[in-house]
Amino acid sequence: MTINSEAPLVLGIETSCDETGIGIVRGRELLANVIASSMDEHARYGGVVPEVAARAHLEALRPALTEAIATAGIELSDLDAVAVTSGPGLAGALMVGVGAAKALALSLDKPLYAVNHLVGHVGADVLGEDGPLEYPTIALLVSGGHTSLLLVRDLTSDVELLGETIDDAAGEAFDKVARILGLPYPGGPQIDRAAESGNPKAIRFPRGLTLPKDMDKHRYDFSFSGLKTAVARWVEVRRDAGEEIPISDVAASFREAVVDVLTAKAIAACTDFGIPRLLLGGGVIANARLREVAQQRADAAGIELRIPAFSLCTDNGAMIAALASELIMEGAEPSSLSFGADSTLPVTDIHVH
Amino acid sequence: MILAIDTSAGTSVALVAGGEVLASRDTADTMRHAEIVGPFIDEILTEAGIPAAEVTHVAAGMGPGPFTGLRVGIAAADAFAFGAGAVLLPMYSHGAIALEYLEDDRENNLIVTTDARRKEEFVSFYNGLDEAGCPILGHGPALQKPGEFCAMDSGAVHATEVHAAWLGVLAHRMLAAGHSFLPAEAVYLRSPDVTLSNGPKRVGQPRSEQTSGGQK
Numbered sequence: 001m002t003i004n005s006e007a008p009l010v011l012g013i014e015t016s017c018d019e020t021g022i023g024i025v026r027g028r029e030l031l032a033n034v035i036a037s038s039m040d041e042h043a044r045y046g047g048v049v050p051e052v053a054a055r056a057h058l059e060a061l062r063p064a065l066t067e068a069i070a071t072a073g074i075e076l077s078d079l080d081a082v083a084v085t086s087g088p089g090l091a092g093a094l095m096v097g098v099g100a101a102k103a104l105a106l107s108l109d110k111p112l113y114a115v116n117h118l119v120g121h122v123g124a125d126v127l128g129e130d131g132p133l134e135y136p137t138i139a140l141l142v143s144g145g146h147t148s149l150l151l152v153r154d155l156t157s158d159v160e161l162l163g164e165t166i167d168d169a170a171g172e173a174f175d176k177v178a179r180i181l182g183l184p185y186p187g188g189p190q191i192d193r194a195a196e197s198g199n200p201k202a203i204r205f206p207r208g209l210t211l212p213k214d215m216d217k218h219r220y221d222f223s224f225s226g227l228k229t230a231v232a233r234w235v236e237v238r239r240d241a242g243e244e245i246p247i248s249d250v251a252a253s254f255r256e257a258v259v260d261v262l263t264a265k266a267i268a269a270c271t272d273f274g275i276p277r278l279l280l281g282g283g284v285i286a287n288a289r290l291r292e293v294a295q296q297r298a299d300a301a302g303i304e305l306r307i308p309a310f311s312l313c314t315d316n317g318a319m320i321a322a323l324a325s326e327l328i329m330e331g332a333e334p335s336s337l338s339f340g341a342d343s344t345l346p347v348t349d350i351h352v353h
Numbered sequence: 354m355i356l357a358i359d360t361s362a363g364t365s366v367a368l369v370a371g372g373e374v375l376a377s378r379d380t381a382d383t384m385r386h387a388e389i390v391g392p393f394i395d396e397i398l399t400e401a402g403i404p405a406a407e408v409t410h411v412a413a414g415m416g417p418g419p420f421t422g423l424r425v426g427i428a429a430a431d432a433f434a435f436g437a438g439a440v441l442l443p444m445y446s447h448g449a450i451a452l453e454y455l456e457d458d459r460e461n462n463l464i465v466t467t468d469a470r471r472k473e474e475f476v477s478f479y480n481g482l483d484e485a486g487c488p489i490l491g492h493g494p495a496l497q498k499p500g501e502f503c504a505m506d507s508g509a510v511h512a513t514e515v516h517a518a519w520l521g522v523l524a525h526r527m528l529a530a531g532h533s534f535l536p537a538e539a540v541y542l543r544s545p546d547v548t549l550s551n552g553p554k555r556v557g558q559p560r561s562e563q564t565s566g567g568q569k
């Protein structure tokens with residue numbers, strides 16, 4: 001099997017959480033990025049329900065594939081390879097993509113590349129218009145499913161996990177606090193909107209894992225569970241006393257606490273490792289305040305900040321295709337057909353064999 | 354050329370042409386569908402010497418079966434059909450079991466049950482085979498407590514495996530007889546598990562309790 005290793009045409013399948021993503025890239029050029037989200041179905045539960053997400057993937061797969069092929073204006077037979085997320089993520093959801101990707105690759109007699117979802121978020125950057133990223137870089141990935149700080153020495157061969165959340169993901173914290181405030185799911189955009197007219201300094205909520213005693217062990221780790229509880233307690237006390245809850249101030253102060261910790265730890269990592277580059281990824285990057293504070297702090301520290309287009313920040317298939325494309329351009333061998341879905345795949349496993 | 358895939362119990366794949374089984378692979382392992390389905394499809398295509406492009410139909414066992422594993426086979430069948438430009442043939446997995454047991458006993462009635470976990474089972478009632486050699490579904494598939502319902506004049510089989518070879522043979526017969534197939538939807542027979550939240554939980558004690566506790 002010969003493969004075009006100059007600018008391979010790759011179709012990527014992503015089903016690790018609640019978005020069914022099918023992306024098509026040619027080398028570093030984005031041709032299609034179709035995302036079908038089951039978010040609305042989770043709304044009444046206030047969070048992603050794994051079984052609901054997995055069912056939705058199965059139903060969304062064929063329409064998304066069809067649309068991606070049409071958008072890219074290619075024939076299936078033109079593809080050089082198929083790529084898929086093998087982890088980390090929700091096991092049942094990942095399995096839908098893995099089963100589909102294996103069968104699609106076999107049906108086309110094309111090689112299959114199984115890749116890491118988190119590293120895929122970093123890989124999304126190569127599709128941007130700012131030219132390829134320089135390495136090493138620090139990457140902060142924030143979504144409803146993960147909150148991770150990575151040291152990327154090389155996209156395809158050397159990624160290290162510096163820290164991650166030890167309890168809730170940042171996006172989850174937004175959802176939970178939105179519920180406390182009586183705002184609908186998903187919480188991120190709701191909190192963002194409510195916070196617009198609020199005072200971020202109105203209430204001093206705790207910054208998880210930033211005290212000196214925590215910093216030894218958890219310098220680059222995050223914790224949002226205590227923050228969520230603090231918000232709940234603050235609101236409860238006032239509700240019990242029959243007071244009006246200043247929703248805007250609570251939202252703004254909560255958001256400030258999250259943004260403060262995320263950006264402070266990311267900038268600290270850049271400084272500690274002497275790396276003047278920071279890449280953001282994940283759906284929570286949609287948060288305007290997060291981007292704003294990250295930019296201010298990066299500027300102040302002389303750090304170059306990279307934020308891919310939002311459609312490449314949320315979970316998507318294009319980033320999976322992009323990472324596989326980079327692997328192919330470097331001559332990496334395809335995955336075997338026997339890999340599985342690995343819900344806890346470590347970031348060091350960039351390419352699963 | 355029919356590729357048949359079923360993961361409603363273990364993982365099973367088969368290639369069927371002209372009603373004959375060219376190659377098949379089966380495992381009763383219910384834990385590794387996503388791993389196994391790829392090598393299995395690859396192996397039977399290689400063994401039969403059939404290029405993927407020659408597959409014209411993909412028979413998919415749509416269940417009933419435990420959700421997570423079931424979906425792997427359906428996703429694989431659908432994606433293979435998409436890639437090969439083949440027609441997807443969605444079928445009840447119990448039909449393959451019924452055919453396996455009724456093939457030599459065409460007049461008999463048969464109750465097919467499979468494990469639905471949580472102390473329940475999936476059940477279908479078949480009334481022999483029709484002239485085309487396809488099991489006649491009388492009732493089901495449905496969810497029941499084990500042994501909840503059984504007919505006096507029926508044989509019964511509790512199957513732990515669904516063989517794609519029989520699914521493929523059945524698909525061939527159904528196509529030949531012009532029988533219709535299922536809609537392309539998984540047969541779950543259960544709603545998704547969700548724990549509905551009753552709103553945010555309290556994190557602290559209500560103030561009234563705190564004061565009545567006499568803390569000063």
Ligand SMILES: [Zn+2]
Pocket residue numbers: 117121143145146282314315
């Ligand atoms: Zn993600």
